[in-house]
Amino acid sequence: MPIEAFILNGPNLNLLGTREPGIYGSLTLADIEANCREKAAALGFSAVEFRQSNHEGVLVDWIQEAGRRGAGVVMNPGAYTHTSIALHDAIKGASVPLIEVHISNVHARESFRHRSFVSPVAAGVIVGLGPLGYTLALEALAGLLKG
Numbered sequence: 821m822p823i824e825a826f827i828l829n830g831p832n833l834n835l836l837g838t839r840e841p842g843i844y845g846s847l848t849l850a851d852i853e854a855n856c857r858e859k860a861a862a863l864g865f866s867a868v869e870f871r872q873s874n875h876e877g878v879l880v881d882w883i884q885e886a887g888r889r890g891a892g893v894v895m896n897p898g899a900y901t902h903t904s905i906a907l908h909d910a911i912k913g914a915s916v917p918l919i920e921v922h923i924s925n926v927h928a929r930e931s932f933r934h935r936s937f938v939s940p941v942a943a944g945v946i947v948g949l950g951p952l953g954y955t956l957a958l959e960a961l962a963g964l965l966k967g
Contacts, residue, residue, distance in 0.1 A: 822866035823965040824891035825958060827856050828882055829872035830898030836923075843924050845950050852951045856894075859955040863962040867891075876900055880910040887914025892965045894957040896921045901936045908937040917964045919957035922947040 829849060832839060837848035853870045860868045869891070873879055879900065886893050893916050900907055901922070911918050918941070925948030926933040939945050944960055946953040 823864065823962065824867040824869070824886075824889055825860055825865050825961055826869045826871070826882060826886040826891050826893045826895075827853070827954065827958075828879060828893060828895040828897075830879060830896060830900045831874040833896060833898055834872050834874070845923065847951050852954055855951065856954050856958060859958050863958060865958075865962065876904055876906055880906050883907070883910040883916060883918075884914050887916040892916065892961040893918040894921055894954060894961055895919070895938070896923065896954075897938050901926070901938050902932055904937055908941055911938065911941040917961065918942045919960050920945045921953045921957045923950055923953060924948060 833849055836844055836852070837846055849872060856870060857868055871882055879897070883893060895918055897904065897907055897920065901920070920936065920938045920942040927947065936945070943964055944957075946957050949956065
């Protein structure tokens with residue numbers, strides 16, 4: 821049975837590699853994409869959609885698309901984690917298995933980053949492990965999708 825993954829990235833993640841490297845590291849989003857594609861192939865994913873948007877509604881559209889296709893989602897919602905009821909509702913409404921990922925340990929940062937609207941509807945959450953979190957999330961997602 822073919823399995824698909826959407827790897828979705830929210831606002832400002834297009835700046836990885838130059839944005840606060842002390843917090844987010846020196847890898848670019850393209851580097852993370854390459855690592856994810858390699859891992860997904862090893863895990864047997866038949867298709868991987870790797871996308872980034874600074875726009876909340878676009879992310880909602882992609883979550884709904886993943887749901888229609890029966891794909892799982894790895895998502896770093898960026899700052900929308902802490903503000904977006906729309907993402908929460910899209911994940912819940914699309915009934916999509918989703919692993920939430922954050923490069924930094926959001927719980928060791930500003931208090932406004934401690935609340936997530938995504939976590940309650942995510943199958944799992946990985947924080948603070950840097951870009952490795954993405955490939956670990958793909959492993960978890962493969963397990964969920966393969967049942």
